[in-house]
Amino acid sequence: MVWKLSLAAGLLASGAVLPAFAQDRPLVLDEVVLTTAAETATGPVEGFVATRSATASKTDTPLLETPASVSVVSAADVAARGGVANVGQALAYVPGVSLSSSFGVTTDSDFSIRGFNSWGGNYLDGLKVGTGMTRAGQPTVEPYGMERFEVLRGPASVLYGQVTPGGMVNTVSKRPTFQDSRETMLRYGSYGQVQTGLDLNGANGDGTLGWRFVGYAQSGGTQMDDVQDDRIYLAPSLTWRPTDRTEITFLASWRQLRGQEWANEVDRAVLETVSPSFNPGEPGFDRRDSDQYAIGYELTHRFGDDLKLVQNLRFYRMDGTYHQVFAWNGSTGNPDRPYEVAREAYLQDMTVDVFDVDTRLQWNAQAGATRHTLLAGVDYSNIKTRMKTQWGAAAPLDFADPVRGLPIGPFDPVIRDDEWKRELGVYLQDSIEAGPWRATLGGRWSRTTNGEDASVAAWNYERKQKAFVGNAGLLYLTDTGFAPYVSYAQSFQPETGTDWQGRPFDPTEAEQYEVGVKYQPPGTDALLTVSAYRITQQNLLTTDPEHPDFSRQTGEVQVKGIDLEGRMRRGDWDLSLAWTWLDSEITSNEDGNQGNEYTVPRHTASVWADYAPQQGALAGFHIGGGLRYTGRSWGDDANTVRNDSLLEADLALGYDFGTRDPALDGLRLDLNARNLGAGKHTRCTAWGCYYNEQPSASMTLAWKF
Numbered sequence: 001m002v003w004k005l006s007l008a009a010g011l012l013a014s015g016a017v018l019p020a021f022a023q024d025r026p027l028v029l030d031e032v033v034l035t036t037a038a039e040t041a042t043g044p045v046e047g048f049v050a051t052r053s054a055t056a057s058k059t060d061t062p063l064l065e066t067p068a069s070v071s072v073v074s075a076a077d078v079a080a081r082g083g084v085a086n087v088g089q090a091l092a093y094v095p096g097v098s099l100s101s102s103f104g105v106t107t108d109s110d111f112s113i114r115g116f117n118s119w120g121g122n123y124l125d126g127l128k129v130g131t132g133m134t135r136a137g138q139p140t141v142e143p144y145g146m147e148r149f150e151v152l153r154g155p156a157s158v159l160y161g162q163v164t165p166g167g168m169v170n171t172v173s174k175r176p177t178f179q180d181s182r183e184t185m186l187r188y189g190s191y192g193q194v195q196t197g198l199d200l201n202g203a204n205g206d207g208t209l210g211w212r213f214v215g216y217a218q219s220g221g222t223q224m225d226d227v228q229d230d231r232i233y234l235a236p237s238l239t240w241r242p243t244d245r246t247e248i249t250f251l252a253s254w255r256q257l258r259g260q261e262w263a264n265e266v267d268r269a270v271l272e273t274v275s276p277s278f279n280p281g282e283p284g285f286d287r288r289d290s291d292q293y294a295i296g297y298e299l300t301h302r303f304g305d306d307l308k309l310v311q312n313l314r315f316y317r318m319d320g321t322y323h324q325v326f327a328w329n330g331s332t333g334n335p336d337r338p339y340e341v342a343r344e345a346y347l348q349d350m351t352v353d354v355f356d357v358d359t360r361l362q363w364n365a366q367a368g369a370t371r372h373t374l375l376a377g378v379d380y381s382n383i384k385t386r387m388k389t390q391w392g393a394a395a396p397l398d399f400a401d402p403v404r405g406l407p408i409g410p411f412d413p414v415i416r417d418d419e420w421k422r423e424l425g426v427y428l429q430d431s432i433e434a435g436p437w438r439a440t441l442g443g444r445w446s447r448t449t450n451g452e453d454a455s456v457a458a459w460n461y462e463r464k465q466k467a468f469v470g471n472a473g474l475l476y477l478t479d480t481g482f483a484p485y486v487s488y489a490q491s492f493q494p495e496t497g498t499d500w501q502g503r504p505f506d507p508t509e510a511e512q513y514e515v516g517v518k519y520q521p522p523g524t525d526a527l528l529t530v531s532a533y534r535i536t537q538q539n540l541l542t543t544d545p546e547h548p549d550f551s552r553q554t555g556e557v558q559v560k561g562i563d564l565e566g567r568m569r570r571g572d573w574d575l576s577l578a579w580t581w582l583d584s585e586i587t588s589n590e591d592g593n594q595g596n597e598y599t600v601p602r603h604t605a606s607v608w609a610d611y612a613p614q615q616g617a618l619a620g621f622h623i624g625g626g627l628r629y630t631g632r633s634w635g636d637d638a639n640t641v642r643n644d645s646l647l648e649a650d651l652a653l654g655y656d657f658g659t660r661d662p663a664l665d666g667l668r669l670d671l672n673a674r675n676l677g678a679g680k681h682t683r684c685t686a687w688g689c690y691y692n693e694q695p696s697a698s699m700t701l702a703w704k705f
Contacts, residue, residue, distance in 0.1 A: 067473030082672025176210030265688030620659030
């Protein structure tokens with residue numbers, strides 16, 4: 001894609017001419033006084049250690065004073081690792097998060113939190129990202145356009161409605177900071193990947209208008225032969241402060257994806273006969289394209305010093321086209337071709353529309369020695385999916401002697417399928433301060449409507465369900481920096497379908513008990529969190545033994561675990577560490593899986609260290625490295641497929657040219673390598689096996705001016 005390379009050259013040229021100009025003419029600069037803005041819950045983080053977040057409470061609250069387990073990954077952290085391709089990679093060093101892949105490719109939704117799949121638990125700027133019914137309809141965010149990646153572990157339904165029990169991920173978009181800054185970036189990496197980025201930030205003279213523009217383009221291959229991953233992302237934003245009491249930020253984005261996707265679902269013995277780059281699909285047929293549009297605003301109006309109105313609103317659309325030849329987990333049974341597997345073709349066009357609005361009043365009140373931050377809010381979400389699907393025949397493929405280009409089809413008639421998910425919620429929350437004590441009490445009432453209208457009449461339904469959930473937390477803030485806490489939280493997710501008598505299923509329900517302690521040594525840039533928890537999810541669907549064609553809600557899963565996270569900046573060092581121990585059990589099940597473990601590793605751990613000396617012979621250099629360990633896990637609920645443990649390494653080496661030459665201030669070169677040690681490691685599910693993400697490397701030239 002020549003135009004993308006031209007764009008890359010143009011972006012860099014805007015910075016590259018500056019040092020040349022500086023060498024030809026002496027520059028006389030006015031005195032500049034640099035100030036660092038205080039951190040906010042939606043603003044940038046200096047280094048790796050965030051101190052504030054709004055994800056757990058919808059209020060700008062110090063992490064140390066939040067009676068919940070929250071992690072914040074900053075844009076600076078991600079940049080030090082050489083950038084990431086998706087949200088899952090950004091969370092690689094976060095406790096409680098297990099990365100996984102569907103059919104061999106990692107997307108934003110392909111990870112679990114505290115043992116539960118994150119499907120439906122992804123948010124952008126506090127509003128649902130939304131999910132379609134299949135892979136073609138999975139909205140994603142562009143990591144380069146994000147300021148923060150935040151994980152709230154544990155049920156979060158009081159403030160966010162239907163969310164998975166393990167927790168949620170909230171990504172925070174880059175937005176105006178009212179400080180002039182400009183950055184351009186060019187990156188070249190494995191598989192011929194070329195990426196370029198532009199981030200412009202500014203404001204008018206009186207501070208009433210701030211603006212920002214983020215642009216990103218990418219072109220190149222992937223670890224799979226004949227699979228491209230091309231992207232364009234444009235995200236303008238504008239903050240207007242018409243009065244000292246009112247602020248509104250407009251956020252818009254457009255993201256185009258063009259490429260393909262691999263889909264491995266084959267037996268491990270078959271998979272291990274080919275290299276990780278082997279493509280079991282049809283390069284001339286496979287296609288995964290999407291166009292994503294979003295526009296919205298965040299409004300804050302203060303009626304006085306203690307009362308304010310906050311409203312977040314966004315409309316989002318995704319148009320997707322997905323063509324894929326799948327390799328299924330099964331041999332054709334041909335005795336002359338033991339490595340021949342069956343394949344099937346799949347065509348799908350999908351449109352996903354998501355409308356979200358969240359309106360709340362925040363009242364700060366003093367009652368004697370107790371201070372209250374009261375939230376009263378109403379939110380509404382409407383997700384509509386329109387889909388057309390066709391299944392067709394595809395020739396089998398012999399992994400030992402592949403032949404491409406064979407006829408595809410014929411295809412079955414088109415299946416039209418429309419789906420809608422609506423939720424109206426009312427929530428109340430009281431955050432209380434009484435001396436060293438911090439307490440949170442909250443409750444939510446929700447009404448959900450899920451429905452489907454398809455050309456297959458048996459699929460059609462509409463279900464209306466109601467749910468009430470609550471949470472509570474208590475934290476004690478000591479003078480020594482320790483903050484022990486306890487919490488209780490509930491979550492719900494609507495279920496579709498009926499039992500054999502035609503009775504609609506109730507929502508699945510979950511509850512969590514958690515105890516933990518946070519530690520922030522006074523006067524240091526560090527935060528350590530240790531938490532222990534138990535999550536129980538009930539009303540899961542299992543096969544009805546008396547009516548095998550139907551299900552009933554007798555399933556239950558329990559997860560117990562311990563999470564540890566530490567982030568610290570000390571002198572020239574940035575350090576992050578994470579460890580999770582997780583004990584999962586299917587405690588009730590009529591499919592024969594009762595007593596088995598869930599499909600998540602029992603142990604995961606990671607550590608990252610970054611050294612950037614400011615003085616001495618190594619001044620200007622940045623040296624970093626990390627290790628990630630994923631323990632053994634089962635690949636299916638029947639516990640018949642076992643996945644081995646995996647230890648991977650990431651490395652980083654960078655140099656800031658401005659350290660030695662002021663004329664090159666802001667110019668930086670970074671070399672990165674990731675997934676070292678992955679080799680031909682495979683991961684299997686009940687559907688089949690695929691290779692893990694392979695080692696890769698990149699070189700980045702960035703200019704801040």
